[in-house]
Amino acid sequence: MKNIGIIIETDIRESDAEELDKSEVKAICFGMITLARQKNCELFAFVFNAEIKDLKSELESFGITNLVNVVLAPEHQNNPAVRAKAMVNAVKDFNIHAVLGLSTPMGKDLLPRAAAQLDAPLVMDCIHVDLENFLAKTSHYSGKAIATIKTAGETLIFGIRPNAVEPVMAQASARILKFDGTDLVATKLKVIKTGKNDKSANINLAEADIIIAGGRGMQNSENFNLISKCAERLNAALGASRVAVDEGWVPYSMQVGQTGEKVSPKVYIACGISGSIQHFAGMKTSRMIIAINRDENAAIMSNCDYYAKSDVLKIIPRLTELLKNG
Numbered sequence: 582m583k584n585i586g587i588i589i590e591t592d593i594r595e596s597d598a599e600e601l602d603k604s605e606v607k608a609i610c611f612g613m614i615t616l617a618r619q620k621n622c623e624l625f626a627f628v629f630n631a632e633i634k635d636l637k638s639e640l641e642s643f644g645i646t647n648l649v650n651v652v653l654a655p656e657h658q659n660n661p662a663v664r665a666k667a668m669v670n671a672v673k674d675f676n677i678h679a680v681l682g683l684s685t686p687m688g689k690d691l692l693p694r695a696a697a698q699l700d701a702p703l704v705m706d707c708i709h710v711d712l713e714n715f716l717a718k719t720s721h722y723s724g725k726a727i728a729t730i731k732t733a734g735e736t737l738i739f740g741i742r743p744n745a746v747e748p749v750m751a752q753a754s755a756r757i758l759k760f761d762g763t764d765l766v767a768t769k770l771k772v773i774k775t776g777k778n779d780k781s782a783n784i785n786l787a788e789a790d791i792i793i794a795g796g797r798g799m800q801n802s803e804n805f806n807l808i809s810k811c812a813e814r815l816n817a818a819l820g821a822s823r824v825a826v827d828e829g830w831v832p833y834s835m836q837v838g839q840t841g842e843k844v845s846p847k848v849y850i851a852c853g854i855s856g857s858i859q860h861f862a863g864m865k866t867s868r869m870i871i872a873i874n875r876d877e878n879a880a881i882m883s884n885c886d887y888y889a890k891s892d893v894l895k896i897i898p899r900l901t902e903l904l905k906n907g
């Protein structure tokens with residue numbers, strides 16, 4: 582039996598005045614847990630400084646059998662160097678063979694640090710992992726090539742692309758364990774302040790079910806307000822092509838593509854985006870792609886599920902209006 586460690590990301594769900602705020606598992610973790618449920622694997626979910634009782638039943642319903650509460654000193658709980666030290670020690674304490682985390686900002690900060698300390702092989706942005714043979718699959722050249730990477734070592738670390746695996750429930754019962762990391766400190770890295778830096782960060786691109794993204798066809802930063810209003814109605818995250826970012830219309834955190842965020846939402850709506858190979862590299866795995874473009878010959882039009890040959894500056898306000906009216 583192999584022990585598989587899974588790094589769980591959590592959020593705080595704000596409750597009304599009567600109740601206390603609650604911790605909840607981010608929905609993007611459930612696909613990763615589903616992937617980890619393989620033959621001869623015992624699953625250990627690692628949760629950093631969260632209310633375990635709020636998370637237990639959700640994690641059990643996806644097959645977690647060991648729930649490890651990693652407790653850090655409050656002043657260090659957001660410090661990735663301290664989290665990495667805790668992870669390294671916990672991996673040893675619980676005899677973990679492989680660690681699965683997400684290729685999210687948190688995972689990108691944590692997993693390489695832990696891999697360096699453990700001298701462990703690390704594969705990020707995996708779309709599949711075979712835990713029997715320790716093979717990882719990653720997607721390249723806009724999904725045209727899939728690499729299968731063989732890993733070897735005492736401990737192996739994999740960063741899983743969010744939404745790459747469809748979550749499937751499987752009821753289990755979990756025992757609660759604790760890892761006490763309250764004495765861990767980091768000497769070279771200090772977190773001064775944390776917070777969200779812009780409005781578009783309200784819904785994380787990597788976690789969104791729906792993304793509405795704008796490109797050169799949006800023409801300026803003001804016009805991005807049009808898709809922002811539509812995104813609010815759709816409860817969607819905002820994305821952009823590199824042109825829109827390079828023009829300074831929107832921040833880099835919104836860029837989707839080869840050199841931006843890799844996303845796999847249920848629906849991706851591309852507004853005034855031509856569909857370059859570099860843009861496709863970041864959103865090709867979306868389950869449904871809808872393009873709005875006035876050029877029927879744009880590459881995206883032949884690589885999407887639905888398209889509207891139309892002026893995006895006219896169609897988006899119309900769509901927002903329709904959504905407003907239910």
Ligand SMILES: Cc1cc2nc3c(=O)[nH]c(=O)nc-3n(C[C@H](O)[C@H](O)[C@H](O)COP(=O)(O)OP(=O)(O)OC[C@H]3O[C@@H](n4cnc5c(N)ncnc54)[C@H](O)[C@@H]3O)c2cc1C
Nearest residue numbers: 796797798822823838839840841853854855859875876893
């Ligand atoms: C190494 C490298 C890395 C890169 N990484 C990325 C990356 O991560 N992400 C990325 O996006 N790009 C990336 N690029 C850039 C990429 O090659 C393209 O230049 C870019 O994706 C094009 O952006 P776009 O589709 O917004 O613009 P364009 O290609 O100029 O397309 C604009 C589209 O908008 C349509 N349009 C114009 N006006 C309207 C209107 N009113 N209504 C409807 N449609 C309209 C046009 O018909 C056109 O199809 C990278 C390039 C390189 C070389």
